[in-house]
Amino acid sequence: MSHPAGPILDRRVNKVIARMQAARNYPSNGGPRRNREARDPNLYAEYGFSIYPEQGDLIYLLCRAQRATRVVEFATSLGFSTLYFAAAVRDNGGGIVIGSELVPQKVQAARRNLADAGLADYAEIRQGDARETLRDLGGPADFVLIDGWPGDDGPSLALQVMRIVAPQVRAGGLVMNDNAEDDYLEYVRDPANGFRSLSLPLKGGTELSVKVA
Amino acid sequence: MTSLQSPAVRTVLDRLYAEAERNDGEVLPRVRAEADRLGGQYDDRKVAPLLDDAFIPVCPEVGQLLYVLVRTQRPKVVVEFGASFGLSAIHLAAALRDNGEGRLITTELNALKAGRAVEHFRQAGLADLIDLRQGDAFETLEGVRGIDFLMLDGWKSLYLPLLRRLEPALSPGCLIAADDINLMQDLLKPYLAYVRDPQNGYTSCEVPIDDGLELSLRG
Numbered sequence: 001m002s003h004p005a006g007p008i009l010d011r012r013v014n015k016v017i018a019r020m021q022a023a024r025n026y027p028s029n030g031g032p033r034r035n036r037e038a039r040d041p042n043l044y045a046e047y048g049f050s051i052y053p054e055q056g057d058l059i060y061l062l063c064r065a066q067r068a069t070r071v072v073e074f075a076t077s078l079g080f081s082t083l084y085f086a087a088a089v090r091d092n093g094g095g096i097v098i099g100s101e102l103v104p105q106k107v108q109a110a111r112r113n114l115a116d117a118g119l120a121d122y123a124e125i126r127q128g129d130a131r132e133t134l135r136d137l138g139g140p141a142d143f144v145l146i147d148g149w150p151g152d153d154g155p156s157l158a159l160q161v162m163r164i165v166a167p168q169v170r171a172g173g174l175v176m177n178d179n180a181e182d183d184y185l186e187y188v189r190d191p192a193n194g195f196r197s198l199s200l201p202l203k204g205g206t207e208l209s210v211k212v213a
Numbered sequence: 214m215t216s217l218q219s220p221a222v223r224t225v226l227d228r229l230y231a232e233a234e235r236n237d238g239e240v241l242p243r244v245r246a247e248a249d250r251l252g253g254q255y256d257d258r259k260v261a262p263l264l265d266d267a268f269i270p271v272c273p274e275v276g277q278l279l280y281v282l283v284r285t286q287r288p289k290v291v292v293e294f295g296a297s298f299g300l301s302a303i304h305l306a307a308a309l310r311d312n313g314e315g316r317l318i319t320t321e322l323n324a325l326k327a328g329r330a331v332e333h334f335r336q337a338g339l340a341d342l343i344d345l346r347q348g349d350a351f352e353t354l355e356g357v358r359g360i361d362f363l364m365l366d367g368w369k370s371l372y373l374p375l376l377r378r379l380e381p382a383l384s385p386g387c388l389i390a391a392d393d394i395n396l397m398q399d400l401l402k403p404y405l406a407y408v409r410d411p412q413n414g415y416t417s418c419e420v421p422i423d424d425g426l427e428l429s430l431r432g
Contacts, residue, residue, distance in 0.1 A: 005409065007416035007430070057418040064416065064430050065388045066285045172284045172312070196215055196284070198277040201421055210281040212215045212311060 006057040007064075013087045016117040020080050021053060033150045041149060045105040050080035051147060051178055052203045059145065062174060063088035068142035069095030074130040074161045076101040079110030079123075081145055086119035097123040098137055100130035130161045140170035147178040156181035166193070169211045177207040216307035217280055221338040226276075229300055229333065233268035240267045257368055257397060265323055268298050271366065272423040275392060276304040279364065282428075283308030283315075286388055288361030293319035294350050294375055295367025299330030301392075305364065306339040317343045318357060320350040320367070350375060358382050365391040369400040373407055387431040389415075395425035 008014055027047055032039040051059075063071060063085060069092060071085045076099030089095030101107045107127045114120045126133035144165050148158035158181045169175060175195065177184055188197040188209045197209035216222055244263045251259055271279070283291065283305055291309065296302050296319040309315040321327040327347035334340040346353035350367065351374075361384050365372045372391055383389075389408070394401050408417040408429040417429035 007418045009411050009416065054421070058420060061416065061418050061428055061430055062285065065282065065386070067386065172287060174281070174285050191214065191218060196217065196277070196280065198274055198281065208281060210284045212284065
């Protein structure tokens, strides 16, 4: 998929983005959303299921606009979204991306991709279950990406992680969600939970929410 | 509760969106017919007299996005080009209210629209944050400095000349939102080419919302 020049100017970063975008593919079995019996993330270690460049461009620009220094992503996967975040905090003058990833091979791949882009110093990939690894972000977060994984019954993983990170988002901080899980949307759209939210027509539907209190 | 949900703001916005839908439903087909009669491109300046009667408000999603952007960026000085009846300004000012700082300077050429907009700001309880300057934006914005957020929503062919004029007044990190970029593409081509060329000192991306919104950051 071709993509017009985005807001990132660093050629080294853009080269890795282009390489990962060209290698993007989807499992022939339809992936974890279509296969209740095959949802173990370790089965999909080579698949990014990443955000689209259009979403990445917006992430980069928003992080620059808010001068973000601490951003968080669930999950890191192969590090595609991490590149946009890390480029933004570096271009803001420094900061850290805290990423969470369950699959060890993906953690390694993400670190390689970040190193190839010259951004290794701006990302800390925490290996493990995000419900544990993201409990302490070390300070208020400016931007959080919640790009979940399909579960079975009960609350979506997106909502579970959101409940853990929401109290750690600064007032005026942003949360973006990629998969529009019903219970997640219900949560961010309920004013009682302290967010103001809208849906952007990116990749079918990207929820962007600002923490208002 | 955010200021966007306050009863005063809610009442004004709901009423104006309903009124805009009724009104523009009649006016815009006439504008398009006239544009077709004149031939060629849909040029807002050629059909200017007809647009005097049109609300042409920001769509609710763009309004919400403006609120989100101002909340997250926390600008001290917001400038808007083209207030029309004041709907986008109400979204911007509601965010400033909730930030607890910042002010909005908005411009409107048409005296009738400017008068209505001021009335709407008062009804929304946001008048104290908004300085509406009626007249030609190139004159009314003279002397404004330290712009952190710029909303472009007036005549499309003026986006670029006005941006160039305001450049010395833009703060580093100024965010520029240009609305309706896919509505009159030929008129906006020079603007988009300019903000998308890194040599000019911006990083830019399109948000595909409504008729397209270009978000650009001044480096």
